[in-house]
Amino acid sequence: VEINFTTKKGEVIDITEKIEELVRRTGVTGIINVFAPHATGILMLGENEPHIAKDYLRVMENLVPTQNNWEHDKIDNNAAAHLRSALFGVSTTIPVINGKLQLGTWQRILFVEVEGDRHRRVMLTWVGSK
Ligand code: ZN
Numbered sequence: 001v002e003i004n005f006t007t008k009k010g011e012v013i014d015i016t017e018k019i020e021e022l023v024r025r026t027g028v029t030g031i032i033n034v035f036a037p038h039a040t041g042i043l044m045l046g047e048n049e050p051h052i053a054k055d056y057l058r059v060m061e062n063l064v065p066t067q068n069n070w071e072h073d074k075i076d077n078n079a080a081a082h083l084r085s086a087l088f089g090v091s092t093t094i095p096v097i098n099g100k101l102q103l104g105t106w107q108r109i110l111f112v113e114v115e116g117d118r119h120r121r122v123m124l125t126w127v128g129s130k
Contacts, residue, residue, distance in 0.1 A: 002123045007041075007113035012053040015122060016108045020101055022124050027099040030128015035091040037123065040081035040115035042088040048108040056112060060084045081115040088112070096128065 003018045023032055036043040046056065064087065070079030092109065095102040103109075111120060 002121050004119065004121045005111075006117065007111070007120055008117050009113055009115065010057060011113045012048070012056060013111045013113070014048040014108050015111055016048075016101075016103070019109050019122070019124065023096055023101055023126075024099045026096075026126060027130050028126050028128040029097050029099075029130070030095075030126055031093050032096045032101070032124060032126040032128075033091060033093045034109055035123045035125070036111060036120065038085070038090060038118075038120060040078055040085050041090065041118070041120055042085055042110075042112035042114055043090045043092060043122065044088055044110055044112065045092055045094075045103075045107050046110050047106045048110060056110075060088070060112075060114065063087065078115055084114045096126065 001022050003015065005013065007013060019034055034043060046052065064080050064083045066080045072079035072082060111122065
């Protein structure tokens with residue numbers, strides 16, 4: 001199963017509720033993997049709060065500056081997005097009990113758009129029993 005959505009550059013999108021709904025329907029106990037099949041996006045766990053969202057983007061800019069004479073920019077002007085995606089990752093695995101994600105109080109599933117405006121999808125697969 002998967003969800004689809006559109007993004008704008010620099011958006012931090014909380015997809016927790018959409019994932020929770022899909023997980024509820026599985027009724028599974030086990031682990032669920034949430035995976036974004038994209039080379040220029042980020043899927044991560046974190047707090048969803050506007051200030052920390054800006055801080056996520058700032059730390060990405062500090063670690064991987066947009067302009068740094070990246071080699072990939074010679075052929076496709078989006079090296080920073082690829083590098084941030086590779087560093088921060090595009091998947092996470094979460095324990096599930098009876099169709100309920102076992103996230104911490106402030107843990108949310110976030111998609112961070114580090115490329116341009118895009119159509120994105122996030123897939124869910126799981127291992128477990130009912
Ligand atoms: Zn590229």
